[in-house]
Amino acid sequence: MTWQTEVAQACGLGESPFWHPDEQMLYWIDIPGRQIQRLNVFTGSVQSWGMPMEPGSIAPASTKGEASGLVIALRDGMYRAHQWGGDLQQLVAASHDTHTTRFNDGKADPCGRFWAGTMYEPRDVASAQLFSLDVRNGQAPELVLKAGGATIANGLAWSPDAATVYWTDTTSHTIRAWDWDEESGAMSRERIFMQFPGKPAGWQAGMPDMPVYGGRPDGAAVDVQGNYYVAMYEGGRLLKISPAGEVLADIAVPARCPTMPCFGGSDLKTLYLTTARHGRPEAELQAWPDSGCVFSMRVEVPGLPVNFFLD
Numbered sequence: 001m002t003w004q005t006e007v008a009q010a011c012g013l014g015e016s017p018f019w020h021p022d023e024q025m026l027y028w029i030d031i032p033g034r035q036i037q038r039l040n041v042f043t044g045s046v047q048s049w050g051m052p053m054e055p056g057s058i059a060p061a062s063t064k065g066e067a068s069g070l071v072i073a074l075r076d077g078m079y080r081a082h083q084w085g086g087d088l089q090q091l092v093a094a095s096h097d098t099h100t101t102r103f104n105d106g107k108a109d110p111c112g113r114f115w116a117g118t119m120y121e122p123r124d125v126a127s128a129q130l131f132s133l134d135v136r137n138g139q140a141p142e143l144v145l146k147a148g149g150a151t152i153a154n155g156l157a158w159s160p161d162a163a164t165v166y167w168t169d170t171t172s173h174t175i176r177a178w179d180w181d182e183e184s185g186a187m188s189r190e191r192i193f194m195q196f197p198g199k200p201a202g203w204q205a206g207m208p209d210m211p212v213y214g215g216r217p218d219g220a221a222v223d224v225q226g227n228y229y230v231a232m233y234e235g236g237r238l239l240k241i242s243p244a245g246e247v248l249a250d251i252a253v254p255a256r257c258p259t260m261p262c263f264g265g266s267d268l269k270t271l272y273l274t275t276a277r278h279g280r281p282e283a284e285l286q287a288w289p290d291s292g293c294v295f296s297m298r299v300e301v302p303g304l305p306v307n308f309f310l311d
Helices: 280-289
Strands: 004-007 014-020 026-029 036-040 048-049 055-065 064-073 077-081 089-093 101-106 114-120 128-133 143-150 153-158 162-167 173-181 185-197 216-222 226-234 236-241 247-252 260-265 268-275 294-298
Touching: 004 036, 014 055, 014 101, 014 268, 026 055, 026 268, 036 055, 055 114, 064 101, 064 114, 101 153, 114 153, 128 153, 143 162, 143 185, 162 216, 173 216, 226 268, 236 260
Parallel strands: 014 260, 055 101, 153 216, 216 260
Antiparallel strands: 004 294, 014 026, 026 036, 036 048, 055 064, 064 077, 077 089, 101 114, 114 128, 128 143, 153 162, 162 173, 173 185, 216 226, 226 236, 226 260, 236 247, 260 268, 268 294
């Protein structure tokens, strides 16, 4: 398996990629760049759409069975845009202090709700939370608290049978899992899915003789067999983990800080991966000059299609 550089124009912090099945386009965001971007894989052209503040995550949306733009988690709330470049309508305001906290990783669930976690930027207290938003059947927009006890919310994903939901706290190097009820969205039987070692003493990004460090879990995607692919930020690798918690593959990445994978292409056998370069030391960027680019790789097992937010 070999990575290809899909988008050479680097993001500061690429995140939240998804493959749009109707448009046959790849979407992702640049958080510090305050951009939503999309790629026409057939022509190689990239379009950018500026946001008024940092986007944390996006998902495709559908109205009455027809694709209609995006749902977007910005720093201060969740928004709806009915077309590319269209007006932003705030669905619901954030309940957090936007001076210290913003929305981060998020996705639509298999039933059409939008879920997004938060990130506590001082990173010294585990006060980040996970929320869901359901506006189906004309329901009034309301954020529903689903989980907490994190610092940087990441790794949100569902199993193929929609019986398990995964959620990561990057700061504590922990991936958690819950039993999930599809109809109600309720989470139960919380457990640790994977716990990774912390940073070795003395580890500094860009040091030539730094200790070995495998990174910490960031964004994730799931394939049709239920394998959980997680980007290991600062580890320069992507892990493929079975539903039982066995590491099936440890895939080197051409960037020190991979951020999130997704599956795309007409057969969902192209694995896309966003990466980061924002705030990284110069020595690291010299060693990993393609940091911030979007990469792709062909895989044998297809991924799950993206879920749409329904309104």
